Amino acid sequence: MFCELHRQDAARDREHLILQRGRSNFILLNLFPYTSGHVMVAPYAHVANLADLDMPALTEMMGLAQKIEAALRVSHNPEGFNVGMNLGKCAGAGVADHLHLHMLPRWTGDSNFMTVTGETRVLPEDLLITYDKLDSALRSLR
DSSP states (O other), X not given: OHHHHHTSXXXXXXXXXXXXXXXXXXXXXXXXXXXXXXXXXXXXXXXXXXXXXXXXXXXXXXXXXXXXXXXXXXXXXOSEEEEEOOOSGGGTOSSTTSOOEEEEEEOTTOSTHHHHHHSOOOOSSXXXXXXXXXXXXXXXXX
16 A cells, blocks of 8 residues: 555655655555544555664655644644554554554543444544645744
């Protein structure tokens, strides 16, 4: 999935929800977000474990995470963040064979629990609107 996305023509990044490309990683919106602004940083390398990701790619991943955190603060004004990885299917990885870092903006009283209790996701914002807000915020940080 991620391997196919990053190989797409950069001119179609908005269509594929790719917000930014680095040398070894890219930032993209999650297709099935838990909150508005739920983004991921994924390496181009198809690896399942952190130990298999080379240090330059790992370093860039953290740098892009810092950048998208700053952009989310500008675009969505969250009160906090959940940041993490689900490594392996039993750990909840939807794409178990290609590691990726999740960043979810959070607000007091948000409805994240709905997925667990009601098998429902509540999103107040269309993905392309989120994309445009974050794209603008990232451009302002360059």
